[in-house]
Amino acid sequence: MVDQQLIPGERVERLRRAAGLSRERLAGLAGLSATTVKFIENGRRSLTLRAAQQLAPHLGVRDLGDLFGPQVSLSLDGRPSHPAVDDVRRALTAWQVTVTGEPESTDYLRGAIDAAWQTWHTSRHQRTEAGQLLPGLLEATQRATRLHRGAVSTTR
Numbered sequence: 506m507v508d509q510q511l512i513p514g515e516r517v518e519r520l521r522r523a524a525g526l527s528r529e530r531l532a533g534l535a536g537l538s539a540t541t542v543k544f545i546e547n548g549r550r551s552l553t554l555r556a557a558q559q560l561a562p563h564l565g566v567r568d569l570g571d572l573f574g575p576q577v578s579l580s581l582d583g584r585p586s587h588p589a590v591d592d593v594r595r596a597l598t599a600w601q602v603t604v605t606g607e608p609e610s611t612d613y614l615r616g617a618i619d620a621a622w623q624t625w626h627t628s629r630h631q632r633t634e635a636g637q638l639l640p641g642l643l644e645a646t647q648r649a650t651r652l653h654r655g656a657v658s659t660t661r
Contacts, residue, residue: 513552514545516572520564521546535559554600561602569600589636596640608649617642 521531532539544550557572621638628634
């Protein structure tokens with residue numbers, strides 16, 4: 506576990522050193538330039554999601570939260586506007602490096618999305634009820650999207 510007070514670049518550097526990799530070697534493995542890795546580590550360049558995805562497997566990272574840290578703020582004042590915001594935020598920002606198994610069927614996902622949409626438009630407590638549904642729906646959809654290997658249909 507990396508120190509929670511570190512910025513993403515410092516996390517990358519610590520994990521790289523712990524893995525016994527030089528910047529050049531890590532950059533080569535991840536398909537980045539050594540200068541990019543250096544700039545990320547020293548804070549001259551932000552760690553993008555794309556770069557994090559490229560670096561993570563070589564740093565032994567399974568969840569990108571280990572690179573970005575536990576605090577991902579969506580509001581300027583740092584306070585959630587609803588109790589469900591933290592769970593939805595986690596579902597939006599978590600990114601498992603390795604995903605296995607079978608994806609949910611498109612029929613299941615379509616039904617779950619339709620149910621969430623219906624809840625949003627008919628519930629007197631729409632934020633609370635949709636906030637309970639969204640994290641699981643986001644995780645299932647992201648997982649299915651990453652696991653899908655069949656033909657893509659653009660019609661509904």
